[in-house]
Amino acid sequence: MTARRASLVNTLASASAALLGVPAAAAPAPWKVSTGTLVFTEFEQVSGTELALRGTTRLSEESDLTLGAVLDVLVGASPNGATPSNVAQTFTTPSGFDSYRASANEVPLDGTFQDNRLELSGSLAQRYARTARASYGARASLEFDYMSVGVDTRWQFDNEARDTAWSAGAAVSHDRIHPVGGIPRELASMAPPDTPQPRRNAALTKNVFDLLFGVSRVLSRRTVGQLNYSQTFSDGYHADPYKIVSVVDAASGATVDYLHEARPGERTVRALAAQVKHRLPEAVADVSYRVTRDDWDVRTHTLDLRYRVLRAAGEYWEPHVRLYQQSAARFYRHSITDAEAPSGSLSADRRLAAFDALTLGASYGRAPGPGESARGAFRLSLEYYQQFGERRPDDAVGVQRGLDLLPDNYALLFRYSSDFDW
Amino acid sequence: MRAERSAGVCRTARASCGVTLLLLAAAFGGCATVPPWQRDYLAEPAMQFDAEGLAPSFERQYYFSREAARGGQSFGGTGCGCN
Numbered sequence: 001m002t003a004r005r006a007s008l009v010n011t012l013a014s015a016s017a018a019l020l021g022v023p024a025a026a027a028p029a030p031w032k033v034s035t036g037t038l039v040f041t042e043f044e045q046v047s048g049t050e051l052a053l054r055g056t057t058r059l060s061e062e063s064d065l066t067l068g069a070v071l072d073v074l075v076g077a078s079p080n081g082a083t084p085s086n087v088a089q090t091f092t093t094p095s096g097f098d099s100y101r102a103s104a105n106e107v108p109l110d111g112t113f114q115d116n117r118l119e120l121s122g123s124l125a126q127r128y129a130r131t132a133r134a135s136y137g138a139r140a141s142l143e144f145d146y147m148s149v150g151v152d153t154r155w156q157f158d159n160e161a162r163d164t165a166w167s168a169g170a171a172v173s174h175d176r177i178h179p180v181g182g183i184p185r186e187l188a189s190m191a192p193p194d195t196p197q198p199r200r201n202a203a204l205t206k207n208v209f210d211l212l213f214g215v216s217r218v219l220s221r222r223t224v225g226q227l228n229y230s231q232t233f234s235d236g237y238h239a240d241p242y243k244i245v246s247v248v249d250a251a252s253g254a255t256v257d258y259l260h261e262a263r264p265g266e267r268t269v270r271a272l273a274a275q276v277k278h279r280l281p282e283a284v285a286d287v288s289y290r291v292t293r294d295d296w297d298v299r300t301h302t303l304d305l306r307y308r309v310l311r312a313a314g315e316y317w318e319p320h321v322r323l324y325q326q327s328a329a330r331f332y333r334h335s336i337t338d339a340e341a342p343s344g345s346l347s348a349d350r351r352l353a354a355f356d357a358l359t360l361g362a363s364y365g366r367a368p369g370p371g372e373s374a375r376g377a378f379r380l381s382l383e384y385y386q387q388f389g390e391r392r393p394d395d396a397v398g399v400q401r402g403l404d405l406l407p408d409n410y411a412l413l414f415r416y417s418s419d420f421d422w
Numbered sequence: 423m424r425a426e427r428s429a430g431v432c433r434t435a436r437a438s439c440g441v442t443l444l445l446l447a448a449a450f451g452g453c454a455t456v457p458p459w460q461r462d463y464l465a466e467p468a469m470q471f472d473a474e475g476l477a478p479s480f481e482r483q484y485y486f487s488r489e490a491a492r493g494g495q496s497f498g499g500t501g502c503g504c505n
Contacts, residue, residue, distance in 0.1 A: 036476035040484065050483070052476050070479075072501075117501050141501045148501055161455055171497045210497045216471060221456050222463050226471055230493035273494035277469050284468040290494040300491040308468050316468070326490050351490055363477075367467035379477060387488070413484065417476045 029058035036417035043410045045109065046076040055422070064125040072117040077109035081243035081348040083335040084108070085255045086399045092190050094180040094242055096197040105403060110242065117143045131158040148175040154212070163218035171210040178203035179241040186262030187342050190244055198260065206236030222279040230271045238263040245348040250337035253398025257338070261347040263331070269294040284308040297330040298352065315366045320383065322359035328352060334393055334405045350406060355389045361413070377419040385411040471495075 038050040054068035080091060082102070089102045093112050102108035123137035134155045141148040150173030158165045177183070181197060188198030209232070216226035239261055247257035275288035286306040293299045301324070308318040329352040331345035361383030368377050389406030396405060456464070463469060472478075482496065 034475045036480060038480045038484070050480060052479065054476060070483075072483075119501070143501060146501055152497055162458075163455060169497070210493065212493070212497065214495075218456050218461070218464060221460050224464060224469055224471070226495075228495050230495075230497075232493050269492040271491070271493035275471065275495065277471075279463040279466070279469060284466075286468075288495070290491070292491045292493065294490075294492075296490075298490045300489070302491060302494075310468070314467075324485075324489060324491075329490070351488060357489065369467065370465045377475070379475065381477070409488075415477060415480055417480075419475060 031055040031057045031422045032419065033422045034417060034419045036415065038413065038415045040411055040413040042076070044077070045409070046074055046078055046113065048072060048074040048076075052417075059124075062127040066121075066123045066125070068119075068121040070117070070119040070121075072115070072119075074113075074115040074117075076113060077111040078113040078242070079350060080108050080110045081240075081245055081261060081350075082108040082258055083246040083248065083255070083348065083400065083405055084403045085246075086403065087254075089255060091244070091258065092193050092197075096181045096191070096195075097193060099193045107404075107407060113242075115143060115145075117141060117146075131160065131162065132156070145179045146175065146177050148173055150174065150208070152210070165216045167212075167214045167216075169210070169212040171208075171212075173208045175206040175208065175236070176203055177206070177237060177241065183237070184241055184260035186239065187259050187346060190258040190260065204237035206234055206238065208232065208234040219276070223276065225276040226274070228271075228273045230269075230273075232267075232269040232271075234267045236265065238265065238267060239347070240349055243347065243349050245333065245342075245346055246335040247338050247342075248335050248397060248400065250339040251398060253396070253400040255335075259336075259342060259346065261349065262345050263347055264296065264345050267294055267296060282310050284310065296352070298326055298328070300324065300326040313366070314368055314377075316364070318363040318365075320359065320361045320363065320381075322357075324357040324359075326355060328354040334390075334396075335400070337397060350387075350389060350409075353389060353406060355387050355406070357385065357387045359383055359385045363415075379415070379417050381413070381415040383413040383415075385413060 033053070033055045036052040039048070041047040050070060050072045052068070052070045054066060056064055056066040059065050082089065082091065084105055084107050087104050089108055090099050091102070091108065091110070092099055093110075100111055119139060119141040121137060121139035123135050125133065125135045127133045132155075134153065137152045139150055150171060152169065152171035154167060154169035156165050156167040182199035183201040183204050185198040185200045191197050210230060212228060212230045214226060214228035216224065219225050241260075243261045244258045245261055246255050247259060248255050269292055271290060271292040273288065273290040275286070278285045284307075286308065288304045290302040291300070303323045305321045306318055308316045310316050329347065332347055332349070332352040334348055334353070336342055336346070361381055363379055363381040365379035366377055387409040389408060391404045391406055391408070392401070393405060478496070485491070
């Protein structure tokens with residue numbers, strides 16, 4: 001370690017300890033550092049790279065400090081919500097000053113999409129007794145059109161036998177969105193370029209409150225399990241300002257208008273998740289299941305299966321299967337007809353549609369055993385992700401019946417992460 | 423073709439979920455106490471719920487931007503997820 005780097009690390013740890021009111025350790029502890037990269041590509045849509053860095057150091061016998069940073073860079077084309085048509089379509093860009101086209105029979109994509117995100121976070125883990133510990137965290141996420149800041153805390157209590165742990169947590173975040181061109185008026189028609197655009201505000205906000213309760217338990221010499229329940233309540237602006245909904249002729253199915261989407265001002269999501277890990281002679285089976293439901297009528301099921309085959313020197317390879325299913329939000333429509341009078345909430349965002357998803361992948365890595373240094377730990381993963389949408393819905397009209405209204409979405413993901421002491 | 427494939431995924435997920443829930447209920451209802459000197463397997467990295475480093479946060483953020491589900495084993499994703 002160079003003198004300059006040692007000085008920087010010591011200063012950072014000491015300053016953090018002082019800020020948090022924790023007595024600093026006599027000698028500076030090394031940082032356990034994790035670095036990671038995610039690269040993904042969705043065919044003909046968004047590609048992205050995510051870089052993450054996280055470091056943990058011991059401030060005292062009872063407290064650890066963790067600092068992290070994440071950088072996302074996304075480019076490509078994003079579905080704007082409009083339904084495909086049998087003729088080419090022209091849309092106004094979010095700024096209101098330009099336009100872009102979608103070819104006939106293709107899902108309209110906004111090629112002006114680009115998004116970078118920087119997230120900074122810090123947390124303090126504090127041990128209060130042999131069986132009680134807590135963590136306190138803060139984070140900020142910044143995009144050119146979105147900002148989110150939040151704090152969280154989690155508490156964990158073990159029983160005397162230390163085979164059961166109860167946990168509780170809470171998080172609060174405040175989000176502010178200030179999209180390109182401003183916030184569109186809900187259900188207003190998209191205006192042509194270089195004309196007055198239907199805008200209501202420059203920026204709007206949303207507050208999110210999370211509660212999380214859990215229990216983890218040793219079930220046998222070879223088996224551990226955990227159950228978690230979470231409830232998320234959000235209040236404020238939930239719409240995606242860049243998404244629109246097509247209005248089609250009730251007889252022919254030809255597109256006659258585009259409306260800016262609208263969503264409810266509140267949302268409550270309840271989730272129940274369970275996970276079991278079982279040690280086999282030369283492998284570890286890992287099964288988890290989550291069910292969620294919310295007051296937008298979205299219900300989801302997620303089943304995640306991993307099977308880690310243990311090899312010499314802590315190395316392993318691990319196939320992975322994930323099955324996901326969700327029902328549509330009550331206000332989701334792939335499009336509406338001009339015979340309808342839209343009111344309330346309306347969205348054609350495919351993330352609120354009914355679909356199934358499948359993830360298939362495998363990882364290869366090395367995990368150090370108990371008491372070993374994190375040096376040399378790594379994990380390399382390659383995964384395939386596919387969403388199966390309702391391509392030919394029953395309520396399609398006219399020309400829509402011959403079009404794929406919600407084509408399958410494919411993605412390839414590559415992840416690499418490694419740990420080392422610094 | 424898509425409908426058949428999709429329905430197959432659904433049926434598999436629902437059946438597996440039911441079995442998983444039954445196993446979990448049976449497992450959490452048990453009272454086996456494992457003494458500390460027999461927790462060698464339980465101390466291994468692969469048996470920890472939070473030992474996967476950065477992988478869970480990568481997954482959480484990716485799915486946060488593509489699916490409607492939130493929460494469960496951790497707090498939700500961050501940012502607008504507008505893609």
